[in-house]
Amino acid sequence: MNHPHVAIVGATGAVGVEMLLCLEQRNFPLSKLKLLASARSAGKKMTFRGEEITVEELTHDSFGDVDIALFSAGGGISLEYGPSAAAAGAVVIDNSSAFRMDADVPLVVPEINPEAAKNRPRGIIANPNCTTIISLMALAPLHAAFGLRSIIASTYQAVSGSGAQGIVELEEQMKAIASDQPFTPKIYPRQIAFNVIPQVDAFTDNGYTKEELKMLNEGRKIMDLPELRVSCTCVRVPVYRSHSVSITAQFERPVDVAAARAAYEGRPGVNVVDDPSAKLFPVPLDTTGKDDCLVGRIRKNLVFDNALDLWVVGDQVRKGAALNAVQIAEIL
Amino acid sequence: MNHPHVAIVGATGAVGVEMLLCLEQRNFPLSKLKLLASARSAGKKMTFRGEEITVEELTHDSFGDVDIALFSAGGGISLEYGPSAAAAGAVVIDNSSAFRMDADVPLVVPEINPEAAKNRPRGIIANPNCTTIISLMALAPLHAAFGLRSIIASTYQAVSGSGAQGIVELEEQMKAIASDQPFTPKIYPRQIAFNVIPQVDAFTDNGYTKEELKMLNEGRKIMDLPELRVSCTCVRVPVYRSHSVSITAQFERPVDVAAARAAYEGRPGVNVVDDPSAKLFPVPLDTTGKDDCLVGRIRKNLVFDNALDLWVVGDQVRKGAALNAVQIAEIL
Numbered sequence: 001m002n003h004p005h006v007a008i009v010g011a012t013g014a015v016g017v018e019m020l021l022c023l024e025q026r027n028f029p030l031s032k033l034k035l036l037a038s039a040r041s042a043g044k045k046m047t048f049r050g051e052e053i054t055v056e057e058l059t060h061d062s063f064g065d066v067d068i069a070l071f072s073a074g075g076g077i078s079l080e081y082g083p084s085a086a087a088a089g090a091v092v093i094d095n096s097s098a099f100r101m102d103a104d105v106p107l108v109v110p111e112i113n114p115e116a117a118k119n120r121p122r123g124i125i126a127n128p129n130c131t132t133i134i135s136l137m138a139l140a141p142l143h144a145a146f147g148l149r150s151i152i153a154s155t156y157q158a159v160s161g162s163g164a165q166g167i168v169e170l171e172e173q174m175k176a177i178a179s180d181q182p183f184t185p186k187i188y189p190r191q192i193a194f195n196v197i198p199q200v201d202a203f204t205d206n207g208y209t210k211e212e213l214k215m216l217n218e219g220r221k222i223m224d225l226p227e228l229r230v231s232c233t234c235v236r237v238p239v240y241r242s243h244s245v246s247i248t249a250q251f252e253r254p255v256d257v258a259a260a261r262a263a264y265e266g267r268p269g270v271n272v273v274d275d276p277s278a279k280l281f282p283v284p285l286d287t288t289g290k291d292d293c294l295v296g297r298i299r300k301n302l303v304f305d306n307a308l309d310l311w312v313v314g315d316q317v318r319k320g321a322a323l324n325a326v327q328i329a330e331i332l
Numbered sequence: 333m334n335h336p337h338v339a340i341v342g343a344t345g346a347v348g349v350e351m352l353l354c355l356e357q358r359n360f361p362l363s364k365l366k367l368l369a370s371a372r373s374a375g376k377k378m379t380f381r382g383e384e385i386t387v388e389e390l391t392h393d394s395f396g397d398v399d400i401a402l403f404s405a406g407g408g409i410s411l412e413y414g415p416s417a418a419a420a421g422a423v424v425i426d427n428s429s430a431f432r433m434d435a436d437v438p439l440v441v442p443e444i445n446p447e448a449a450k451n452r453p454r455g456i457i458a459n460p461n462c463t464t465i466i467s468l469m470a471l472a473p474l475h476a477a478f479g480l481r482s483i484i485a486s487t488y489q490a491v492s493g494s495g496a497q498g499i500v501e502l503e504e505q506m507k508a509i510a511s512d513q514p515f516t517p518k519i520y521p522r523q524i525a526f527n528v529i530p531q532v533d534a535f536t537d538n539g540y541t542k543e544e545l546k547m548l549n550e551g552r553k554i555m556d557l558p559e560l561r562v563s564c565t566c567v568r569v570p571v572y573r574s575h576s577v578s579i580t581a582q583f584e585r586p587v588d589v590a591a592a593r594a595a596y597e598g599r600p601g602v603n604v605v606d607d608p609s610a611k612l613f614p615v616p617l618d619t620t621g622k623d624d625c626l627v628g629r630i631r632k633n634l635v636f637d638n639a640l641d642l643w644v645v646g647d648q649v650r651k652g653a654a655l656n657a658v659q660i661a662e663i664l
Contacts, residue, residue, distance in 0.1 A: 150635045154486035154578035156528045156567065178510065189611045194572050196488045197615055198629050198643045203608035207589065207631030216634060231634040231641055233578040235488065238570050240526050246486035246565040248580075250635075257539065276535035279521045283529055297530050299539030302548060302563040303482045303582075309563055311530045 003031040006329070007066040007090070009081065010073030011035035011055055012044060014163045015095055018322035019070050024049055026326060036062050037073070063088035068329050071095060072321065086123030091332055093125050093325045097210075100126040100218055107221045109133055110327040111269045112140045116222075117331055125328055128222060129214040130320025131155055131234065135245050136222055137270045137293040137319065138312035143223065145263040146306070147252030150229040153215060156237045156244040157200055158284060161316050162187055170238055192238050200234035209234055242284035243316040250307040260298050260308055269319065274298050282313040290315055291323055335363040338661070339398040339422070341413065342405030343367035343387055344376055346495045347427055350654035351402050356381055360658060368394055369405070395420035400661050403427060404653065418455030423664055425457050425657045429542075432458040432550055439553045441465055442659040443601045444472045448554075449663055457660055460554060461546040462652025463487055463566065467577050468554055469602045469625040469651065470644035475555065477595040478638070479584030482561040485547060488569045488576040489532055490616060493648050494519055502570055524570050532566035541566055574616035575648040582639040592630050592640055601651065606630050614645040622647055623655055 006023070010016040016037070023030065033048055035055045042057035056062065058077070063069060063085040071078045071085075072095035079098045086092050099105040099122070106116040107126045117125050128136075139148055159166035165187050173193035176183040183191075190197050201211035216230035264272045273282045274296040282294035293314035301307035314320060338355070342348040348369070355362065365380055367387045374389035388394065390409070395401060395417040403410045403417075404427035414424045414431065431437040431454070438448040439458045449457050460468075471480055491498035497519050505525035508515040515523075522529050533543035548562035596604045605614045606628035614626035625646035633639035646652060 152484055152580050152633075152635055154565075156488070156569070174506070174510075178506075190615050191617060194570065195615050195617050196569055196571060196576055198576070198578070198613050199611065203611070207608055207629070208634070229635040231580060231636075231639075233486075233629065233641060233643065235576075235578065237488070237528055238526065239528060244528055244530070244567075246530070246567065246578075248484050248563060276539055279531065279535070281530050283522050283527050285523060285527050297539070297565065301484075302540070303484055303561040304563075309565055311565065 003029045004067035005032040005034070005065055006030045007034040007036055007063065007069045009036045009058055009069060009071045009077065011046060012037045012041040013072060014160060014317060015072040015321045018317050019072065019326060020046060020048055022318070022322050022326040028326060028330065034062070034066060060084040063090045066090040068093065068332065070325050070329065072325070082124055091120065091123055091125065093127060093328050095127040095321055095325055097129065097214070099124050100128065101221070107218060108328050109136060109222055109324060110331055111267070112136060113222055113224065114331050117328055127321065127325045127328065128218045129211070130161060130316035131157065131211065131243055131245060132215050132218045133320050133324055134243055134293050134312055134314035134316060135215060135247060136219060137314060138247065138295045138310060139249055140223070141263040141267045141270065142249060142251065142260055142308065145259060146255050148223065148225060148228065148249060149252055150250040151215065151219065152248040153232045154246045155232070155234045156239065157234060158239040158241045158243055158316060159192060159236065160241045161243065167240060170240065188236065192236060194238060197236040198233065200236055239284045241288045241315060241317060242313055243320065244284055244311065244313045247310050247312065248301050248307060249310070250304050253306060255300065255306055255308050257298055257300060264295065269293060270295060272296065281311060284313055287313050287315045289318070291318060293319055335361040336399035337364040337366070337397055338362045339366040339368055339395065339401045341368045341390055341401060341403045341409065343378060344369045344373040345404060346492060346649060347404040347653045350649050351404065351658060352378060352380055354650070354655050354658040358658060360662065366394070366398060392416040395422045398422040400425065400664065402657050402661065414456055423452070423455055423457065425459060425660050427459040427653055427657055429461065429546070431456050432460065433553070439550060440660050441468060441554055441656060442663055443599070444468060445554055445556065446663050449660055459653065459657045459660065460550045461543070462493060462648035463489065463543065463575055463577060464547050464550045465652050465656055466575055466625050466644055466646035466648060467547060467579060468551060469646060470579065470627045470642060471581055472555070473595040473599045473602065474581060474583065474592055474640065477591060478587050480555065480557060480560065480581060481584055482582040483547065483551065484580040485564045486578045487564070487566045488571065489566060490571040490573045490575055490648060491524060491568065492573045493575065499572060502572065520568060524568060526570060529568040530565065532568055571616045573620045573647060573649060574645055575652065576616055576643065576645045579642050579644065580633050580639060581642070582636050585638060587632065587638055587640050589630055589632060596627065601625060602627060604628065613643060616645055619645050619647045621650070623650060625651055
């Protein structure tokens with residue numbers, strides 16, 4: 001088979017830029033790379049493997065000769081252009097939430113359910129929510145060992161989860177505070193500098209945010225556990241990059257900390273950093289720009305039988321988005 | 333009865349300064365205020381109700397005419413000088429962890445178990461851990477309504493929980509990063525600026541930190557619930573002041589969100605800020621320098637029956653330490 005022709009839709013965005021980087025760093029075998037974005041960004045030049053590529057304007061005719069289209073330009077763009085790309089013969093790997101819960105669209109974390117990518121009646125594969133990917137990278141090995149039953153999670157989510165504008169907002173607030181200037185929050189509902197905000201994404205009727213319900217709905221689909229119970233509190237913290245999640249996980253079978261640590265051995269994409277006696281645990285700075293998620297603070301939960309408390313950290317722009325999409329492209 | 337003679341031990345520390353402020357702001361009726369500290373701080377002058385008071389060196393003879401001694405100078409000082417103060421006839425209100433689990437020392441949150449302060453065979457009353465106080469301020473009204481059974485908590489703890497040196501560490505790291513200078517973490521095991529650290533206080537044998545076990549042990553004692561189960565993950569965040577806690581609480585009886593909100597009505601020291609439709613929820617900046625704890629994000633937990641998820645925020649220097657100690661003095 002010839003190397004595929006790949007397109008990135010939303011190439012100039014935070015995740016798009018990271019997708020380009022992942023394709024380059026992983027020596028992804030491609031015959032041609034097309035960079036697509038809105039009219040506003042068209043004409044910009046980006047470098048890939050030492051060559052300049054001019055960003056083209058996204059249209060419904062952009063996908064005639066494309067084999068794999070990586071979408072990361074928001075749900076609206078995915079809904080409008082994803083089907084066109086699929087109709088033109090491209091396999092769409094979509095980073096938005098637009099198609100994730102569509103029964104005819106597989107939702108894939110390559111280390112967890114790679115086989116799901118094969119059955120894609122709409123020609124679309126969805127990339128899961130970043131916090132969900134990172135949490136499941138920690139939980140899938142434990143599920144294999146003990147049988148996952150429920151998840152209670154509290155998150156510590158970085159501002160780059162809101163794209164480049166989240167980074168700018170934190171930077172600008174830091175500068176304003178340092179120079180004693182007033183400022184008004186723009187993209188977050190409250191000041192994020194030296195503060196934490198217990199709201200990520202919009203609220204739904206039951207008092208949970210969309211982000212919090214993604215862990216439940218996407219978790220069930222990816223893990224193929226329709227009875228899985230998940231309750232989540234998502235919180236934005238003044239960290240630039242990498243999400244952290246504090247998890248209590250209940251299992252079907254008795255748990256053991258040593259066996260839990262051993263369950264990660266040989267598992268790709270996730271490493272254990274967990275030695276309290278040496279003050280070893282993962283923090284967001286450890287995973288920034290890295291592919292692997294890191295798990296630590298593994299201990300027996302003190303409320304429930306068969307339950308563990310743990311702490312997982314991962315770069316949500318990379319494994320939580322761009323890298324996972326490129327890994328899906330690799331298994332095609 | 334004459335107004336009491338009050339002493340503050342550790343008057344120049346972060347909590348000591350706040351105790352002075354609380355005594356002044358609450359018009360605490362006292363006949364005389366003695367400020368005590370180490371030899372290093374003796375001779376400093378502090379202002380109380382417009383008058384200068386010179387800080388004296390703490391000795392075993394400091395308490396001859398003292399009625400109430402507020403200790404906040406670390407566990408070692410409390411262990412060494414607390415019994416001397418009590419033997420001299422002062423009631424000791426100790427902010428350290430030294431005596432908290434002593435069966436002959438009551439552990440008091442005035443809004444929750446004020447009657448416990450009456451029985452103090454050692455002449456010592458202990459002030460609970462800050463995170464525990466803030467969490468229980470949110471849980472006590474719900475316990476009255478539904479019967480508390482278990483707590484799962486993840487915390488977002490401010491650097492001032494480590495005293496003035498925590499504030500200095502975050503400030504210095506921010507400046508170093510802004511000017512692209514290298515720096516080495518001193519009091520925290522990792523960089524705290526633009527990072528979060530899943531370790532507060534020292535690790536114990538079971539993988540939990542001392543801070544995490546305080547919520548269990550102190551929570552049982554304060555709530556008089558010896559069977560209460562608590563599992564906690566304590567995390568330091570780059571916030572200057574006010575701790576936040578994400579809580580999943582299980583109850584004996586069926587729960588209801590409206591009834592939960594109503595349970596706070598008429599309760600002193602805790603207010604509900606919880607209207608998702610108006611994007612209303614508490615954040616640390618809301619409680620900084622304030623007496624009341626704020627509760628929001630109240631919703632039915634999606635894993636367990638009879639369980640609620642909620643978010644509580646409180647100023648840990650005030651309600652979590654200085655204010656609570658002064659409130660104990662007020663009920664004497």
